[in-house]
Amino acid sequence: MQANSKIFVAGHRGLVGSAIVRNLQSRGFDNLILKTRQEVDLTNQAAVNAFFEREKPEYVFLAAAKVGGIHANDVYAADFIRENLLIQTFIIDAAYRNGTTKLEVLGSSCIYPKFAPQPMKEEYLLTGPLEPTNEWYAIAKIAGIKTAQAYRKQHGFNAISLMPTNLYGPGDNFDLKNSHVLPALIRKFHEAKLANTPSAVIWGTGSPRREFLYVDDLADASVHLMLNYNAAEIVNLGVGEDVSIKELAQIVVDVVGYKGELVFDTTKPDGTPRKLLDVSRLHALGWKASVGLRDGIARTYAWFCENFDQAKK
Numbered sequence: 341m342q343a344n345s346k347i348f349v350a351g352h353r354g355l356v357g358s359a360i361v362r363n364l365q366s367r368g369f370d371n372l373i374l375k376t377r378q379e380v381d382l383t384n385q386a387a388v389n390a391f392f393e394r395e396k397p398e399y400v401f402l403a404a405a406k407v408g409g410i411h412a413n414d415v416y417a418a419d420f421i422r423e424n425l426l427i428q429t430f431i432i433d434a435a436y437r438n439g440t441t442k443l444e445v446l447g448s449s450c451i452y453p454k455f456a457p458q459p460m461k462e463e464y465l466l467t468g469p470l471e472p473t474n475e476w477y478a479i480a481k482i483a484g485i486k487t488a489q490a491y492r493k494q495h496g497f498n499a500i501s502l503m504p505t506n507l508y509g510p511g512d513n514f515d516l517k518n519s520h521v522l523p524a525l526i527r528k529f530h531e532a533k534l535a536n537t538p539s540a541v542i543w544g545t546g547s548p549r550r551e552f553l554y555v556d557d558l559a560d561a562s563v564h565l566m567l568n569y570n571a572a573e574i575v576n577l578g579v580g581e582d583v584s585i586k587e588l589a590q591i592v593v594d595v596v597g598y599k600g601e602l603v604f605d606t607t608k609p610d611g612t613p614r615k616l617l618d619v620s621r622l623h624a625l626g627w628k629a630s631v632g633l634r635d636g637i638a639r640t641y642a643w644f645c646e647n648f649d650q651a652k653k
Contacts, residue, residue, distance in 0.1 A: 413476060452615070
């Protein structure tokens with residue numbers, strides 16, 4: 341991939357896609373194809389085919405996806421499986437048929453079995469049942485991996501698949517109903533601080549453990565692997581360390597400056613008990629995360645405060 345290579349970042353306005361764009365631009369890649377949902381509907385096969393036939397991108401970062409937390413996955417199960425299956429299938433097929441040199445699929449660590457041994461190695465995929473609260477999304481992302489591998493196997497198409505852990509950072513979704521746990525906590529504690537409420541409620545017991553990767557680290561890893569990795573096997577993207585939700589909440593409280601009590605609503609679901617990725621393959625490929633959790637949360641909170649009017653919608 342050269343500085344003048346034609347690069348399509350699908351989903352460039354999202355948390356992941358916007359970070360990839362920032363990273364590419366910082367590295368001197370300036371021939372980027374960026375299209376909004378209004379310009380190209382990625383769930384419409386005719387629109388995707390017409391776009392690829394017209395633009396002929398040489399490299400594709402498939403960062404477009406319908407994403408959300410436990411609540412959103414539960415309420416919008418059909419939307420999650422349908423939209424993600426369509427986006428992945430149409431883009432991978434169109435990229436292959438229009439001569440794309442290389443394509444990178446960005447998935448999610450939720451693809452692994454609910455009770456997979458920890459930390460989770462790439463080979464644990466499809467060795468047990470999924471977490472029921474997000475199985476629709478997970479099945480769609482597994483299908484994306486297998487589609488990429490199938491096109492490599494049958495057609496020799498250079499498609500790679502990366503599986504990030506939980507992501508957060510500037511541009512995240514802070515909607516309390518549809519967001520993931522970390523941005524939800526940031527908004528919840530920020531608003532509790534402003535309202536001077538005596539307590540804030542958190543879903544679940546606080547005992548599940550999660551790993552968090554700052555999105556600009558994720559972007560750097562994804563560009564590094566686009567430049568240096570060309571095999572069928574998936575690669576986990578993470579930091580190799582996790583914290584409990586209770587520990588995470590305490591860090592966010594400290595960063596935000598909220599002084600009230602934390603109350604855990606144990607009637608709400610916890611989800612998977614632990615999700616920690618084995619990142620030895622990633623480290624062997626020459627990349628390690630550089631942004632610590634507290635530092636990343638502080639950067640994210642600063643962005644949230646600067647963009648509160650937009651971020652709270």
